[in-house]
Amino acid sequence: MENLSPCQPDPAVLSRCLLVTGGAGFIGSNFVHYWCHAHPHDRLVVLDALTYAGNLGNLADLKANPQMRFVQGDICDRALVDALLQQEAISIVVHFAAESHVDRSILSPDAFIRTNVVGTFTLLEAFRQHWEPERLPTQRFLHVSTDEVYGSLGASDPAFTETTAYAPNSPYAASKAGSDHLVRAYHHTYQLPTLVTNCSNNYGPYQFPEKLMPLMCINMLLGKPLPIYGDGQNIRDWLSVEDHCLALDAVLSRGQIGETYNIGGNSEIKNLDLVYLLCDLMEERSAELGIHLPVRPCRSLMTFVPDRPGHDRRYAINATKIKTELGWTPTQTIDQGLRRTVEWYLTHQEWWRSLLSQEYQEYYNKVYALQN
Ligand code: NAD
Ligand code: DAU
Secondary structure (H helix, E strand, C coil), rough: EEECCCCCCCCCCCCCEEEECCCCHHHHHHHHCCCCCCCCCCCEEEECCCCCCCCHHHHHHCCCCCCEEEEEECCCCCHHHHHHHHHCCCEEEEEEECCHHHHHHCCCCCCHHHHHHHHHHHHHHHHHHHHHHHHHHCCCCEEEEEEEHHCCCCCCCCCCCCCCCCCCCCHHHHHHHHHHHHHHHHHHHHHEEEEEEEEEEECCCCCCCCCCCHHHHHHHHCCEEEEEEEECCCCEEEHHHHHHHHHHHHHHHHCCCCEEEEEEECCEEHHHHEEEEEEEHHHHHHHHHHCCCCCCCHHHHHECCCCCCCCCCCCCCCCHHHHHHHHCCCCHHHHHHHHHHHHHHHCCHHHHHCCCCHHHHHHHHHHHHHCC
């Protein structure tokens, strides 16, 4: 177990202690940054196994923050989870830890069932034992989930609401659906104070370069092909990770126990159009920053490759509930968000270059072999 910095709560300040699972991954690390800034008196215990997707570098600037403790460990390790909940008097669990990439779930589903289903079950059981409704009425278990549990939409179907029937299509989506059902059951059966969020595609800093947005930015900087799966007409609803963190804060502070909230960006776009936008932005911002691009125009790098098996056609989120009940709406338009994201990958080359390992290259060769 790695312990970067033990918690040192200030006894003079009424603080909460949060257990953030998966806090060294993409959304988790953005959430940790957000929370340290927005709620500086709270303590954060980050539990992360540091799989290929976890990176302590994502939290490097918080290393000296006495309010944050990092623990390297597995959410399936019941003894470890029990010890942390008790020793740290955790009142809020924010559960991000997961295997999160659809392509990997098609190649090797095992880890998805273990972490996403068994790991969530382990956390729920540990929290059930730790929960003290009379003494700690503010305890919460927030389960961060995905819109992929609802399946795929046709071009003119209405967007997913919280009552849309589950129809997961990939092993990843099925494992997340299973974990959502467990959380629901723990509230229904044991009245555990749970909250579930189902969010659309996130983008922003610290996203592992297997996902569309960072992969495209980085490949443009390396002059490598930009792989477009199938016909590129698949639609996703994009949300900046900063807006996701604001939504999670709203759900934690004002959400109704036992409820589910959909979170989305009102920004549906076809993959092909998104990549065109990224190409244009990359050319514009790199020129302004004086950064060399090996191949111009970037669009000449776009390459159609065989489709992802079972590829969902369209996702769209109806976020009316979180807007009307909790007053949350996205603060960034997709144009603003993409511009900031492209700039981040342009100016943080040391971050992503360190991730371009041999293992990562081998994995990509396997993905493309599967699709061919
Ligand atoms: P990510 O893959 O970037 O990070 C996952 C983190 O979990 C990594 O730090 C990894 O080391 C850690 N982890 C994996 N297995 C673990 C285990 N057994 N024990 C402890 N830690 C473990 O994922 P992300 O994109 O940041 O997604 C975070 C959560 O949000 C996931 O639950 C995902 O399903 C959900 N989500 C993601 C998106 C998106 O667009 N990225 C959208 C909606 C919901
Ligand atoms: O909708 C929320 C989900 O969004 C999250 O639950 C997942 O954790 C997250 O990975 C993401 O899933 P997607 O499969 O939508 O994201 P991905 O970035 O892998 O792909 C986005 C779209 O781009 C999808 O239609 C597939 C396509 N794509 C992806 C890659 C990596 C390509 O065309 N080329 C690529 O190289």
